[in-house]
Amino acid sequence: MHDGISFEQLGKRAVVVCTEPFEVTVKNIARMLGLPDYPFVMVEHPIGSRTMPEIEALAEIAYDQALPILMEG
């Protein structure tokens, strides 16, 4: 989240992706950095132990969530 907000502050569009157990952490960082409503993408946990087809399926979900965030300015 910190990296995503840093990019935004530098004028670069960014989208943050986290897994569900980190929702509270990501929101906490956004609040501390002064952007409590900063949108982000959330997918199922975990990532590391998934097969490539499973990862590709998660990426599709993330893409669908990310697109409006990136397009809506």
Place this chain on the structure above:
Amino acid sequence: MASQQARIHEVEDDPLAAIDYCYEQGWTDGLPVVPPDVARVEAMLLFEGRPPETVLAAHPATGFECTVHAAAVNAVMAGCKPEYFPVVVAAFEAMNEPDFNFHGSTASTGGSAPLLVVSGPVIDDIGMNADVNLFGPGNRANATIGRAVRLILMNVFRMIPGVSDKSTQGNPGKFSFCIAERARGNPWPLLVEELDYPMGVSSVTVFAGGGFCNVENHGGNTPEMVLGSIADAMANYGCITLGQSVVVLSPEHVRVVASTGWSKQQVREFLFNRAARTVEGMRSVGKYRQREFDKQHADGASPLVEADKMHRGLSPDDILVVMGGGDAGGHSCFIPSWSRGRSSIMQSKPIGVCIDCD
């Protein structure tokens, strides 16, 4: 983000009520704290020459800063005597080095705790324990210095369990994880001497530790036997990574190893070479990563790296070896790293003095 402003909290004139007040404010690690009354905080500050508003460390992700004053308040709450405070200060100066990565190591699911290894004359000066029951409990300095580190992480840097500290299981060292290197009967140069600090200076080394692994070996009577069992612990599939290691050898094990003339460097080299798994074995548990293999086997790799193996760490220099514990018992320990690679590198600082400062 600015440092949190110090302010006075008024409570009724009753120590138990003050302890309860600290609980209500969320200032504890679950155990009662010493209420940080003004006189105790001021006594703590007398052991640090810099102004109270001096920033000791800054959190890169949130911008929170820890001032000397905030550290002193938390040291009081942890139960520190004022003379312990320079160790706490030096520990945070070490953790503030970028290569330590104290945000990652304190926020991660890995459950890391900063292990403090203190070396030098300060150990006797303030009554730290380097001897029997090294990792505690029972010694006020060891227990409260380590606890102060945790309270500062929680209260100043707001590393709150479940919110900003996402440790999956944590580890008991997250209450306190502070030891002293034993000088008595130690045949090798002390850690502070290896750091090449001036005579009379003490040091604290901070390592993002991922737990504690006891290594029992009462039958081994050669260096290879004793160190072979430690290397096996270092290479267990649950722990083996490219991360650094801390090995605390018991005096009984040190006597076996050093009696044949082995130096500490030889110990490190033996452990690095033997703390290894085959590529096939790493694949069998899903922990083989080509990029890690390539990093370990790149040009300039340690000559002790074997072609078909993954070793723990990158070289013998990634293994900190100190002696500690009581005279009796074939029990050493290995402290695995939180970092699975180079995400956190242990850091050392002199205690109470400034060497090569600007």
